[in-house]
Amino acid sequence: DQQVKQNSPSLSVQEGRISILNCDYTNSMFDYFLWYKKYPAEGPTFLISISSIKDKNEDGRFTVFLNKSAKHLSLHIVPSQPGDSAVYFCAADNFNKFYFGSGTKLNVKP
Amino acid sequence: NAGVMQNPRHLVRRRGQEARLRCSPMKGHSHVYWYRQLPEEGLKFMVYLQKENIIDESGMPKERFSAEFPKEGPSILRIQQVVRGDSAAYFCASSRLGDLMNTEAFFGQGTRLTVV
Numbered sequence: 001d002q003q004v005k006q007n008s009p010s011l012s013v014q015e016g017r018i019s020i021l022n023c024d025y026t027n028s029m030f031d032y033f034l035w036y037k038k039y040p041a042e043g044p045t046f047l048i049s050i051s052s053i054k055d056k057n058e059d060g061r062f063t064v065f066l067n068k069s070a071k072h073l074s075l076h077i078v079p080s081q082p083g084d085s086a087v088y089f090c091a092a093d094n095f096n097k098f099y100f101g102s103g104t105k106l107n108v109k110p
Numbered sequence: 111n112a113g114v115m116q117n118p119r120h121l122v123r124r125r126g127q128e129a130r131l132r133c134s135p136m137k138g139h140s141h142v143y144w145y146r147q148l149p150e151e152g153l154k155f156m157v158y159l160q161k162e163n164i165i166d167e168s169g170m171p172k173e174r175f176s177a178e179f180p181k182e183g184p185s186i187l188r189i190q191q192v193v194r195g196d197s198a199a200y201f202c203a204s205s206r207l208g209d210l211m212n213t214e215a216f217f218g219q220g221t222r223l224t225v226v
Contacts, residue, residue: 004152032211043114043201043217044153051211089152093210096143097166100152 003027004092006101013108019077021104023090026071030092030099035064035075038087038103047088048075080108112136114204114218115184122224129189129196131221135204142185143203143215144177153201159185160208192225199223 005024013019021035031052036044050057050064050073057064063076077084085108090101115134123129135142140161145153155169159179170177174192179185189196201220207213 006152036217041219043116043203043219045217046214095166096141096158096208096210097155097169098143098145098153098210098215099155100145102150102152 002102003030004090004099004101006090006104008104009102010105010107013080013106015082015108015110016079019075019080019084019106019108021075021077021088021090021106023073023075023101024071025073025092025099027092027094027099028071030094032093033064033066033073034091034093034098035062036089036091036100038089044089077106080106082108082110084108114139114202114216116200116202116218116221118221119219120222120224122226123192124226125193126191129192129223129225131187131189131200131202131223132184133187133202133204133218134184135202136206136216139204139206139216141205141208142179143205144185144187145201145203145217147199147201147220149198156187165208189223192223194225197223197225 034049035047038044066073087103091098144156147153157177158166174190176188199220203215203217205215
């Protein structure tokens with residue numbers, strides 16, 4: 001039972017443009033969401049998070065939007081840079097247990 | 111301040127052997143989490159431990175898998191009588207607090223287990 005879903009396995013974007021990564025979840029009890037970035041042969045690294053009491057959180061080039069009614073969140077990266085090329089995982093926290101999506105591989109072309 | 115250290119990075123085991131995966135949390139962290147990533151999938155929660163205690167093992171398979179986090183030393187994930195389906199990347203994470211809404215969980219680089 002996949003409670004967190006990332007339906008786009010890959011995304012290709014031109015350098016300088018906006019990257020939008022999407023994530024859907026099914027459990028309305030989730031109240032804290034995170035995005036992790038992962039390079040090959042490395043562990044995931046924390047990028048940005050959002051609590052369900054907010055609908056937006058911004059950190060530099062990264063912004064996460066949360067639409068609770070639609071059970072949808074998205075990560076916007078602007079402007080995208082080649083170093084952003086990685087796999088991005090969306091996760092929901094439920095009592096110290098992360099439910100991860102299957103990831104979206106972002107390729108930012110120079 | 112070293113990050114979360116996992117070893118070995120790669121482990122090859124024959125079917126039926128035992129696999130031991132070690133995780134040393136970051137300094138000052140007493141909460142450890144194990145996740146498994148199968149090919150083309152996201153990370154799946156296995157177990158959450160504090161020193162000498164298993165807090166949540168709801169993601170652990172009922173048989174052959176066990177985990178511990180002793181008072182001294184690293185956390186160990188043990189898989190007995192490995193089968194091909196156990197081949198995966200196993201990631202450990204640690205946090206300073208047991209409240210992941212208010213503290214960051216840091217992941218190790220993972221152990222890639224291959225069962226031949």
